[in-house]
Amino acid sequence: MAEKKAYPLRINPQVLEAVQRWADDELRSVNAQIEYLLREALRKQGRLKPPDEKTND
Incomplete structure (x- = not known):
């Protein structure tokens, strides 16, 4: 499985x-x-891209 990256997200409370x-x-x-x-x-x-078309860049 590919490594996931953390990303801080600012989101409107109503949307959350x-x-x-x-x-x-x-x-x-x-x-x-x-x-x-x-x-x-x-x-x-x-x-x-669909999973079968991924490249290892």
């Missing part, structure tokens, strides 16, 4: 609360939910 509720509904942590949402948005926009 909504993400927390969504994460709870999906049995994820807030961090995992944010990562999931980012990955899905990137995939839908064609900005994230």
Whole structure:
């Protein structure tokens, strides 16, 4: 598994609360939910390569 990097995030309290509720509904942590949402948005926009196309840069 690739190494993960920590990144501080400033987020509106109302947005964080909504993400927390969504994460709870999906049995994820807030961090995992944010990562999931980012990955899905990137995939839908064609900005994230599928796992089989990754390169070792």
